[in-house]
Amino acid sequence: MNYKPDEATLVAYHFGExxxxxxxxxxxxxxxxxxxxxxxxxxxxxxxxxxxxxDKEVIAPPLIVGNNERPIWREHYFRMxxxxxxxxxxxxxxxxxxxxxxxxxxxxxRISFGAPTALEQVLDKAGVTQMIQxxxxxxxxxxxxxxxxxxxxxEASIQKNLAGNSSRINSLVKEASAGQQEQVRQxxxxxxxxxxxxxxxxxxxSTTGQKEYLEGLLSDFSRYVQDQRKQDMQYFQANLVNMxxxxxxxxxxxxxxxxSLMASNxxxxxxxxxxx
Amino acid sequence: xxxxxxxxARAREGDxxxxxxxxxxxxxxxxxxxxxFFYDHDMAMExxxxxxxxxxxxxxxxxxxxxxxxxxxxxxxxxCREELRKKKSAASVSLEDQRPGTRNSMxxxxxxxxxxxxxxxxxxxxxxxxxxxCLKQLSEExxxxxxxxxxxGLKFREIAEALSxxxxxxxxxxxxxxxxxxxxxxxxxxxxxxxxYEL
Numbered sequence: 001m002n003y004k005p006d007e008a009t010l011v012a013y014h015f016g017e018x019x020x021x022x023x024x025x026x027x028x029x030x031x032x033x034x035x036x037x038x039x040x041x042x043x044x045x046x047x048x049x050x051x052x053x054x055d056k057e058v059i060a061p062p063l064i065v066g067n068n069e070r071p072i073w074r075e076h077y078f079r080m081x082x083x084x085x086x087x088x089x090x091x092x093x094x095x096x097x098x099x100x101x102x103x104x105x106x107x108x109x110r111i112s113f114g115a116p117t118a119l120e121q122v123l124d125k126a127g128v129t130q131m132i133q134x135x136x137x138x139x140x141x142x143x144x145x146x147x148x149x150x151x152x153x154x155e156a157s158i159q160k161n162l163a164g165n166s167s168r169i170n171s172l173v174k175e176a177s178a179g180q181q182e183q184v185r186q187x188x189x190x191x192x193x194x195x196x197x198x199x200x201x202x203x204x205x206s207t208t209g210q211k212e213y214l215e216g217l218l219s220d221f222s223r224y225v226q227d228q229r230k231q232d233m234q235y236f237q238a239n240l241v242n243m244x245x246x247x248x249x250x251x252x253x254x255x256x257x258x259x260s261l262m263a264s265n266x267x268x269x270x271x272x273x274x275x276x
Numbered sequence: 277x278x279x280x281x282x283x284x285a286r287a288r289e290g291d292x293x294x295x296x297x298x299x300x301x302x303x304x305x306x307x308x309x310x311x312x313f314f315y316d317h318d319m320a321m322e323x324x325x326x327x328x329x330x331x332x333x334x335x336x337x338x339x340x341x342x343x344x345x346x347x348x349x350x351x352x353x354x355x356c357r358e359e360l361r362k363k364k365s366a367a368s369v370s371l372e373d374q375r376p377g378t379r380n381s382m383x384x385x386x387x388x389x390x391x392x393x394x395x396x397x398x399x400x401x402x403x404x405x406x407x408x409x410c411l412k413q414l415s416e417e418x419x420x421x422x423x424x425x426x427x428x429g430l431k432f433r434e435i436a437e438a439l440s441x442x443x444x445x446x447x448x449x450x451x452x453x454x455x456x457x458x459x460x461x462x463x464x465x466x467x468x469x470x471x472x473y474e475l
Binding site for chain 1 (some may be wrong): 296303312403404422425427431447451452454466
């Protein structure tokens with residue numbers, strides 16, 4: 001059995017405030033759990049001991065109370081009714097002072113201040129249409145007049161603005177033109193001066209440069225000619241040396257050939273003599 | 277029961293006589309609740325008087341006459357808490373001062389039953405002191421529940437109504453209150469047999 005009563009259930013059981021299925025379950029639980037039974041018994045002991053704290057005897061003092069009944073004018077409903085009645089009375093007095101009157105006649109409610117006045121002549125449909133037509137025409141005429149007047153004013157204003165603006169633009173253009181001519185003149189003069197200076201500088205620089213360039217060129221050319229002559233001379237010397245060496249070698253080879261020929265001729269002659 | 281409900285209904289309608297009867301019927305209970313809560317006669321009287329003045333003023337607003345008891349204890353509990361707050365800010369009275377033979381002892385005021393055995397009265401007074409001391413050692417919340425249940429005989433539902441808490445909370449406080457009292461009595465070696473009084 002997994003049932004385990006909580007603290008509240010145990011206390012309720014102990015004080016006999018448990019009933020039905022819960023009571024049976026707790027009783028069964030206590031049968032199976034002697035420790036819990038012991039706890040319940042201990043509580044019983046505690047309560048028995050605590051019951052020794054007896055009540056104190058005390059005499060109640062007399063209850064002195066005032067008259068609890070309130071006069072009717074202090075009752076809430078009476079005061080509310082009185083308030084509503086007073087408000088209504090104030091309204092009536094105000095209406096009387098202002099001469100407010102209200103009447104209903106011929107399915108018509110009329111509320112007025114002072115004596116009611118008779119209604120003016122009742123208009124019929126044609127009258128109303130005529131009034132509307134007249135009002136419209138009057139309105140149209142009034143609008144047309146206003147329109148024309150506004151147009152004229154606008155035209156005059158535009159003309160005036162145009163005239164004013166034209167003269168202002170002319171004067172501005174003139175001022176700009178005069179200013180520009182003066183500026184162009186100054187600019188051209190300045191340019192001429194600067195060009196003159198530049199040309200002078202250029203020519204001066206050009207003359208000096210050409211001079212230096214020609215000097216350089218001449219010195220380079222003379223150095224080149226000298227180098228070339230030196231190289232040619234070296235080449236020529238080298239060729240001479242080669243030629244000499246070749247000649248010497250040729251001489252040497254020729255001598256060797258002649259020597260060998262002479263030696264061979266001498267040998268053949270000796271052989272011939274021997275054979276003879 | 278019908279008579280009591282009728283009395284409450286009349287008191288609710290402003291019947292001074294019915295209110296007086298109600299006060300006489302409940303004064304001892306409220307006084308004893310306050311006395312066990314504070315173990316102080318003056319404070320218990322103060323609480324009881326304030327409770328019945330409040331009852332007189334507010335009983336017209338009581339909706340359900342069957343809840344009069346829990347309603348009355350609600351008032352008493354609130355005044356007890358108020359007095360406790362005041363007391364905490366003032367100097368506390370030692371339990372030792374309340375012992376028989378001391379100047380402030382309650383026993384002087386109570387031992388006026390001629391013909392009672394003085395020794396028995398003394399023993400009873402000593403026991404009351406001991407038990408009251410145990411009650412005072414409980415927390416305020418446990419003490420409220422234990423007194424209402426054990427001495428005032430309220431049902432757990434009524435206690436829950438009076439304290440504006442759930443029934444389970446009341447039962448839980450009772451559980452821990454009983455366990456605390458058990459430990460205190462064991463410590464002081466107080467048993468039913470030891471005190472030897474008749475229940």
